Amino acid sequence: MMKTEEHIVSIIKKMKSSDFDENNLIRSGFLDSFDMIKLIDIIATEFKKNIEGKDITEENFNSVKRIAALVDR
């Protein structure tokens, strides 16, 4: 089974079709608010996991690792 982090990387790759720094998604400006909402929608479908508004923070979404932690929680 694909690890959560790898799965998230593959989702972001499909969304943005360009290279990115896994540890600097928001602060670098790579993902904007629209991308995040799209990503959360895809996570809800693929992982059957609803991310709540209170968890949508720059800290939680700046790295693939933190997003995976949120999904696996």
Next chain:
Amino acid sequence: MKKILIIGNGKIAVDCASIVKKEHDLVGIVTEPRAYLSGKSLSKIPEWMQPIEAHDVNKIISVLRELRPDIIFSINNFQLLKDEILSIPPLGIINFHNGPLPRYAGLNVCSWAIINGETEHGVTWHYVDKGVDSGNIIAQKKFPIGENENALHLIMKCIKEGIMLFSEILPEVTTHRVKGISQDTSQRTSYKKSELPNNGNVSFSWDGKRVYNFIRGLNFDPLENSFVRPHCILNNKRLYIDEMEVIKIAAAGGTCGRIVTFDDNKIVVQVMDGQIALKRVRDEQQRLMSMSECVKSYNIQEGSQIT
């Protein structure tokens, strides 16, 4: 090249600022506290952008006198612009409105449009005059509302369409003050900030489609709901409803609001013209709960009545 000032917040203000910067002198961005400019810090403010924080109108006026912009764009701006500001920029002030004027003026119009069962929505760029959303229309774009679109989806669509339309109007409005089209005030509905649709109460005496529109029109998932969460009362406790679907049309099941059946995934409730299934609900503290938790804590039984 003109001197342009933006007063606004969020992604749309940031994106329009990027467009302005390509051809013009962006003299500043006046915003509410920094976090809001980036949509509550969901997206990064570009390095070149140095927002001017202005919490009150007097501060804005002094900023304007100093920067002397030729034109001002008010984009996702929640402050009313006072009369003395209106005369400062020679090419006027232009506002973005995320609804089709004159029919949907005011606030929370994406929600109101869905709740009212509209199948079409739109965005409008218009001059600012002394009223609210009442100046001459410069450009408007209309587009369909998807059957299952929620409030956030529609807001995002408005932002995308608004940015595209901004690129189209920018060359013209920076050359001269265009005439625009005056608004037919007889068509106007203006929604106030304090105005809540049915006070947020879901009525099960509505038809299924109307209940569905009400709930999706107040769904901002996954963002926080700062308008009102749809709710009802079940066994004397408030129950918040995030998601539902219409499952049966023209099904008899007793009085409206009666729980017909339930399991671990849904609670089926009778409405005026059939049955709906509640799929995602929240407790009195607005915390998400599973259906089995809900059944237990609200003591749900077949025949329980929701009001």
